[in-house]
Amino acid sequence: MFNPSRDQVRQFFIESWRKHxxxxxxxxxxxIAAELVFQHPEYHALIENLDSVDKDFRPEDGQVNPFLHLSLHLAIHEQLSIDQPPGIRGAYDACLRRHRDDRHAALHEVLEALGETLFEAQRSGKPLDAMAYVENVKRRAGK
Known part of the structure; x- marks a missing residue:
């Protein structure tokens, strides 16, 4: 299994954007990574700054980690392409309909659900609950 370091992930997005x-x-x-960066113009200056590889982004300081955000997008892209966990594609499609085919808005619903599920797994010390994740996305689609 591929398990890149924080710096490798950051370099991957920086280099993909540079090459693009x-x-x-x-x-x-x-x-795919360059397209994700393209969809987030608020991150362009940061991604183009090589010093950002070493920067800490602290939620308690109100900072969003753009590399984490983009990595979650990339993970969701892969999940949707193979419908793993089972049902994630249908739950995303329901979000897409709710957001009137605004793909990025629907992806952000899924991203929020994934972030919450990851946080809960870390907090509880238990494995990620894939079914709870899919159910969270379904709930968001029904709002």
Whole structure:
């Protein structure tokens, strides 16, 4: 199983975005990463700053970690492509309908649910509850 370090993940997004901007050839995963960065213009300056590799983003200081945010997007992209956990694709589709086909808004609903599920797993010291995650997305779709 691939388990990149924090710096490797950050370098991956930074390099994917750099290659995209330079119109260089990207791998399929780099292309997805560059598209995710493109969809978040609020992160462009940070992603283009090589010093951001070492920056800490503290939630208690009101900071959002853009690399974590983009990584969750990437994870969700993979989940949706294989419907894993089972039912995530249908739950996302329901969110998509709720958001009138605004793909990014629907993905953010899924991202929030994933973040909550990850936080709960960390807090409880238990494995991620995939079914609770899918149910959370379904609840969000029904709002």
């Amino acid at each position: 901007r330079a119109k260089e050839t990207l791998s399929q995963m780099e292309d």
